[in-house]
Amino acid sequence: MKVEQISIFLENKPGALESVMRLLKDADINIRSLSLADTSDFGILRLIVNDANRALKVLNENGLRVSRTSVVAVEVPDRPGGLHSILATLAQHGINVEYLYAFIEKSGENAVIIFRFDAPDAAVEVLSKNGFTVLPGERLYSF
Amino acid sequence: MIYNEDFETLPREVLETLQLKRLQQVAQRVYHTVGFYKKAFDKAGVQPDDIKTLPDIKRLPFTTKQDLRDNYPFGLFAAPMSSVVRLHASSGTTGRAIVVGYTKRDIDTWSELMARCFVAAGLTKNDIIHNAYGYGLFTGGLGAHYGAEKLGASVIPMSGGNTKRQIMILQDFGPTAICCTPSYALNLAERGSAMGVDMRSLKLRVGIFGAEPWSEKMRDEIESKLNLSALDIYGLSEVMGPGVSMECMEGRSGMHVFEDHFIVEVINPETGDALPYGEAGELIFTTITKEAFPLIRYRTRDISRLIAEPCRCGRSHIRMDRVTGRSDDMLIIRGVNVFPSQIETVLIGITGLEPHYQLIVDRVGAMDTLEVQVEVSEKAFANADEVRYLQNLEKGLAKDLKDYVGVTAKIKLVEPKSLQRSEGKASRIIDKRKM
Numbered sequence: 235m236k237v238e239q240i241s242i243f244l245e246n247k248p249g250a251l252e253s254v255m256r257l258l259k260d261a262d263i264n265i266r267s268l269s270l271a272d273t274s275d276f277g278i279l280r281l282i283v284n285d286a287n288r289a290l291k292v293l294n295e296n297g298l299r300v301s302r303t304s305v306v307a308v309e310v311p312d313r314p315g316g317l318h319s320i321l322a323t324l325a326q327h328g329i330n331v332e333y334l335y336a337f338i339e340k341s342g343e344n345a346v347i348i349f350r351f352d353a354p355d356a357a358v359e360v361l362s363k364n365g366f367t368v369l370p371g372e373r374l375y376s377f
Numbered sequence: 378m379i380y381n382e383d384f385e386t387l388p389r390e391v392l393e394t395l396q397l398k399r400l401q402q403v404a405q406r407v408y409h410t411v412g413f414y415k416k417a418f419d420k421a422g423v424q425p426d427d428i429k430t431l432p433d434i435k436r437l438p439f440t441t442k443q444d445l446r447d448n449y450p451f452g453l454f455a456a457p458m459s460s461v462v463r464l465h466a467s468s469g470t471t472g473r474a475i476v477v478g479y480t481k482r483d484i485d486t487w488s489e490l491m492a493r494c495f496v497a498a499g500l501t502k503n504d505i506i507h508n509a510y511g512y513g514l515f516t517g518g519l520g521a522h523y524g525a526e527k528l529g530a531s532v533i534p535m536s537g538g539n540t541k542r543q544i545m546i547l548q549d550f551g552p553t554a555i556c557c558t559p560s561y562a563l564n565l566a567e568r569g570s571a572m573g574v575d576m577r578s579l580k581l582r583v584g585i586f587g588a589e590p591w592s593e594k595m596r597d598e599i600e601s602k603l604n605l606s607a608l609d610i611y612g613l614s615e616v617m618g619p620g621v622s623m624e625c626m627e628g629r630s631g632m633h634v635f636e637d638h639f640i641v642e643v644i645n646p647e648t649g650d651a652l653p654y655g656e657a658g659e660l661i662f663t664t665i666t667k668e669a670f671p672l673i674r675y676r677t678r679d680i681s682r683l684i685a686e687p688c689r690c691g692r693s694h695i696r697m698d699r700v701t702g703r704s705d706d707m708l709i710i711r712g713v714n715v716f717p718s719q720i721e722t723v724l725i726g727i728t729g730l731e732p733h734y735q736l737i738v739d740r741v742g743a744m745d746t747l748e749v750q751v752e753v754s755e756k757a758f759a760n761a762d763e764v765r766y767l768q769n770l771e772k773g774l775a776k777d778l779k780d781y782v783g784v785t786a787k788i789k790l791v792e793p794k795s796l797q798r799s800e801g802k803a804s805r806i807i808d809k810r811k812m
Contacts, residue, residue, distance in 0.1 A: 241762035243753055245792050271764045275789050278762055299752075299793050301759040332763060 491524020502529030516618030563743030631696030729757030
């Protein structure tokens with residue numbers, strides 16, 4: 235029930251992001267969701283794409299520092315308190331969130347929250363037991 | 378003014394006779410007490426008895442920094458530890474530092490030479506000397522301290538850092554002289570002004586600046602900002618510490634080498650051939666009075682030239698010009714000697730970083746800055762994609778550089794392959810400083 239995310243190390247300089255996007259465009263890879271963590275010197279670009287293996291290959295071949303991480307995607311109704319309900323459950327079970335980002339599904343009814351946990355298996359178990367919809371990777375890649 | 382008129386104004390021929398006698402003695406002593414020198418002399422096909430005239434010194438082999446490292450820590454000492462009263466060391470990663478020792482008489486000699494420097498700068502026992510050279514293993518602090526006490530001046534053992542407090546003491550204690558690196562003098566001037574202190578109205582009359590290369594332009598700047606006379610001093614731990622040579626107030630043009638204790642030569646660093654007076658090359662020093670750590674023809678890697686013309690101050694000792702550069706890749710950053718190889722050693726010890734790096738040296742205001750750009754390794758990035766992890770790598774490296782190399786650096790992680798691959802040493806260093 236986990237989702238493949240790719241992370242790319244970027245220097246904080248003009249054109250760094252653009253060159254990654256150009257590589258993905260030329261390889262016909264579509265981005266489902268993304269987030270960018272930044273410091274004054276460097277950033278980490280995190281992507282969920284339609285074809286993680288091919289994206290990794292292309293980026294690797296072009297000399298970028300890339301890695302593959304497992305994240306967990308949880309679907310919640312797109313209304314006030316949606317994210318809170320997940321976090322309340324996680325807090326109750328003492329599960330720590332490393333980072334998260336989100337996007338809204340095309341239908342407009344649900345939001346998808348992407349979580350990075352230090353213990354993803356335990357998190358998936360707790361969330362499933364408490365009635366949350368944990369999305370399989372295939373769903374996301376083909377949205 | 379001259380501290381030791383007898384020795385500092387010896388007629389050249391008398392001075393040279395004294396130098397020859399002392400050179401013969403030290404050659405005998407190192408040959409018979411230090412295994413390294415016996416081997417080196419034998420290999421060069423020279424015996425101590427072959428030194429019949431002063432120019433015969435050229436028959437003796439050079440000693441290099443690597444020889445000193447190879448004999449870490451005490452291998453080149455010519456006196457038993459029971460007569461060594463002080464140890465100093467250069468910064469360096471474990472086993473690569475250079476350790477020097479002093480007997481009681483060596484400390485007395487060093488103190489006298491530093492006292493000579495202070496007097497050459499016009500100071501007397503009535504002066505208060507603010508000593509901002511670092512105290513500790515570095516020779517600067519204690520060397521200047523003992524010289525100031527020998528002269529009978531009042532010394533403020535300030536050491537480096539803590540700039541705000543230094544400025545307070547400069548105002549409250551009213552020192553008439555200051556010793557520090559030239560860049561720190563400018564930093565004090567700038568920080569003081571920013572604190573609203575009129576740095577031109579302090580009691581400072583003289584500044585004795587060394588431990589890093591500087592220029593006439595910096596001299597003008599320091600003099601105008603601190604309203605004092607800025608003088609150049611030279612020394613290196615291997616040879617003794619500060620006080621190997623010193624500019625005099627009368628001449629203010631080149632530093633007198635205390636030739637009754639050191640023999641100075643200038644060579645072409647490529648060929649090792651002696652160069653005539655006036656030509657720039659690498660400075661070579663032989664210590665002729667040191668007991669614990671004598672050095673024969675030590676290659677300093679400092680580039681300068683010798684000035685044979687007599688000086689108006691009356692000293693007969695030859696002068697050396699400002700050090701204008703190095704014949705190796707050593708960097709001097711805020712007075713700390715840094716070799717890129719030391720940084721490399723630290724990098725290799727840190728998992729998660731590639732040994733591909735570049736050093737960017739710059740001067741912001743008066744302070745040297747060092748930025749170490751280094752590539753993140755594939756392994757490190759595969760294990761963790763978190764900002765925190767990478768920032769910890771940066772912090773860890775900065776701390777290790779401070780601990781092992783003694784230099785404060787800003788670390789910048791860069792993309793793989795963005796740095797030039799090693800094609801000789803120069804590409805690793807970008808020095809943007811303008812002296």
